[in-house]
Amino acid sequence: MAFGITRDELYLWKASVENGQIAFLTHYWLDDRFPGCKTVTKVGCSNLEKLIEWGHKYALKEEWIDHKEAYPHFDLFGKHEYEIMKEEGLLDQLNKFK
Template sequence: MAFGIKRNELLAWKKAVESGQVAFLTHYWVDDRFPGCNTVTKAGCANLDKLTEWGKQYGLKPEWIDLRDDYPHFDLFGKHEREILIAEGLSNQLERFGLLKNKTED
């Protein structure tokens, strides 16, 4: 279940993904399969080659790309989410979702 984002944020992410940009969307998320994680960042891009190359710099494997919809993306959470958002300079998302805290459960 996703929550904590506005419709216009989702639409802007979709538009950026469709245009071939690597775009990021962070939201609150609850999934019992991932205890201790309460956010996820979708790093998406319609250009699969570009998304694959982008992911390689962070050790993300091409088979981890979610292809179930029209917006291919990596789901980033936990330690990787925080590290990638920091590396990408996305301080607004880090602050907004409280991801700057040092979490011991990672």
């Protein structure tokens, strides 16, 4: 469940994904399987080829794409989340949750 974001932020992310753009959405996230992680960044794109190519840039495997929802995406968390967001120039999106 996403929390810490507005409905407008979620709708904007979904619209960007639907339009074939690489879109980022960071929100609070708690999962006992990942102690110490309190956020997740969803990197989505409806153009799977484009999403896979983007993932290769960061050594993310195609099989890690979450297809359960109507919005294919990678889930980034922990050290990988920080490093990728830094490289993408999007630390402000991550830092708002610290």
